[in-house]
Amino acid sequence: MRTPWAVAVVLFAFMLLHQTDKLLLGPLATEIMNTFHIGEDLMGLASTAALLVGLFLYPMWGYLADRFARPALIALASFIWGATTWLSAVAPTYPLFLITRASTGIDDNAYPGLYSLISDYFGPALRSRIYGFLQMTGPVGYLMGVGLALGLKDLIGWRAIYLITGALGVLMAFVIWRTVREVPRGRSEPELAALAEVPAYRFNLAEVRALLRKSTFLFLVTQGFFGVFPWNVISFWFFRYLERERGYSNAQIFAVMASAVVMMSLGYLAGGAMGDWLFRRTLRGRLIVAMTGVLAGAVLLAITMSVPPSAFGAFWGMVILTAFAIPLAAPNVLATVFDISPPEIRSSAQALESFIEGSGASLAPFLTGLLAVRTSLHTAILTICVGAWLLCGVLFALAIASAPRDILALRAELRTRALQAVSPGGQPG
Numbered sequence: 001m002r003t004p005w006a007v008a009v010v011l012f013a014f015m016l017l018h019q020t021d022k023l024l025l026g027p028l029a030t031e032i033m034n035t036f037h038i039g040e041d042l043m044g045l046a047s048t049a050a051l052l053v054g055l056f057l058y059p060m061w062g063y064l065a066d067r068f069a070r071p072a073l074i075a076l077a078s079f080i081w082g083a084t085t086w087l088s089a090v091a092p093t094y095p096l097f098l099i100t101r102a103s104t105g106i107d108d109n110a111y112p113g114l115y116s117l118i119s120d121y122f123g124p125a126l127r128s129r130i131y132g133f134l135q136m137t138g139p140v141g142y143l144m145g146v147g148l149a150l151g152l153k154d155l156i157g158w159r160a161i162y163l164i165t166g167a168l169g170v171l172m173a174f175v176i177w178r179t180v181r182e183v184p185r186g187r188s189e190p191e192l193a194a195l196a197e198v199p200a201y202r203f204n205l206a207e208v209r210a211l212l213r214k215s216t217f218l219f220l221v222t223q224g225f226f227g228v229f230p231w232n233v234i235s236f237w238f239f240r241y242l243e244r245e246r247g248y249s250n251a252q253i254f255a256v257m258a259s260a261v262v263m264m265s266l267g268y269l270a271g272g273a274m275g276d277w278l279f280r281r282t283l284r285g286r287l288i289v290a291m292t293g294v295l296a297g298a299v300l301l302a303i304t305m306s307v308p309p310s311a312f313g314a315f316w317g318m319v320i321l322t323a324f325a326i327p328l329a330a331p332n333v334l335a336t337v338f339d340i341s342p343p344e345i346r347s348s349a350q351a352l353e354s355f356i357e358g359s360g361a362s363l364a365p366f367l368t369g370l371l372a373v374r375t376s377l378h379t380a381i382l383t384i385c386v387g388a389w390l391l392c393g394v395l396f397a398l399a400i401a402s403a404p405r406d407i408l409a410l411r412a413e414l415r416t417r418a419l420q421a422v423s424p425g426g427q428p429g
Contacts (some may be wrong), residue, residue, distance in 0.1 A: 005326070012133065014175075015141075016144070018147050020142075022104070022108060023141055024161065026240070028149050030240065031157075040240075040372055047236055051108075053106060053108075054106070057106060058109045058351045058354050058358060061073070061109055067202075067203050078170070078173035083170070086163060088104055089160075089161075094217065100240060101298070114210035114348055115131065117128060122188055124338075124339065126276065127331075129273055131334045132272025138235075142235055147415055148165075149251055186343030192414060192417065207342050208347045214409075217349070217406070218393075221356040221357070222356070223392040226363065227357065229324070230326070233368050236379070241376065242375040244377070256315075267328055268330065270329045271329065274328070275289045276290045283408070284403055286333075291396035295390070296302055297322060301382070302386050303318055307377060319384060339406075368380045
């Protein structure tokens with residue numbers, strides 16, 4: 001399968017089912033807590049453990065994806081997802097559940113190879129949009145997780161739900177292995193488009209070091225450290241917040257979460273489309289959209305959380321507005337990382353960015369649980385999310401100033417490579 005959109009659809013299905021499994025832990029938190037007789041702090045630790053395992057394996061997945069066939073690695077990650085989910089489903093005690101749930105993090109961060117592969121199917125003009133399409137799997141997967149939890153937890157129990165999602169992981173491994181094919185790295189770059197054959201550039205540690213000296217990359221990874229806090233906090237704890245502190249019924253919770261997911265999905269698509277549109281007019285365009293998104297998210301969430309529980313309609317409406325703003329930044333950050341990274345290190349570049357993001361985000365559920373025990377989930381969610389987004393707004397402003405220089409530097413490097421490839425004696429790097 002080499003048609004770009006056909007590949008995108010298969011990888012979208014993989015990400016959607018994987019995110020559903022990964023994000024089920026929050027909607028099933030109360031049932032799991034009751035099974036093992038634990039509190040919010042130990043439940044938060046189970047999520048943090050998986051995030052930490054995934055965090056430390058990010059560099060490995062990025063390096064492997066820059067060295068070896070990316071489709072095979074994605075298929076392997078899908079199989080690991082299925083197997084480790086099965087193990088967590090049958091754990092009889094909390095310590096064993098904690099260990100097996102931590103093992104589910106092994107595959108969680110195999111996405112650098114996936115995004116790198118997609119960048120070689122789709123050129124720069126479409127990247128924010130295609131990444132927005134793929135990143136829709138986060139909120140849609142959460143909605144599917146909420147639906148599974150509400151619909152099946154009382155009927156078959158949380159363990160059987162995980163057995164089902166684990167089976168889907170094994171199935172997707174087979175589908176990816178049979179249908180998705182590798183393509184040359186850098187094939188979609190305009191500077192290399194005229195070449196009859198794209199040179200096989202290999203992973204180069206010197207290029208990674210050069211990337212770490214680019215101001216735009218440093219600003220983006222620093223904001224990423226704080227920027228993923230809110231998503232992890234909301235995805236893990238918001239269901240319980242609506243259930244316990246606002247006292248909403250299952251029907252009300254599902255209405256709020258379903259509408260939020262629809263708006264977040266539209267936000268990913270809109271953020272990608274706006275980023276691509278503004279990028280064609282200014283090289284700062286993608287990051288302008290990203291900064292707008294995080295600042296709007298901070299303001300709107302503060303207003304949302306101030307609405308009293310009795311005013312369900314007003315709260316619901318503010319959740320819808322906030323949900324649209326939250327994802328505007330995500331596709332544009334990823335596209336910008338690839339705008340400044342050579343094709344042969346893009347998996348490693350995204351892995352480095354996500355490693356730094358995850359080093360902060362992995363602590364988010366646990367820290368929120370600790371703060372909630374001492375105050376409330378309302379205070380914990382509001383403090384962590386709004387504070388993180390305001391700081392990200394400042395860091396995006398700094399990245400906006402440096403982005404054009406770093407983007408133009410990469411384009412000049414790719415033009416030099418194209419000239420070397422068509423010149424006598426020209427060699428790939």
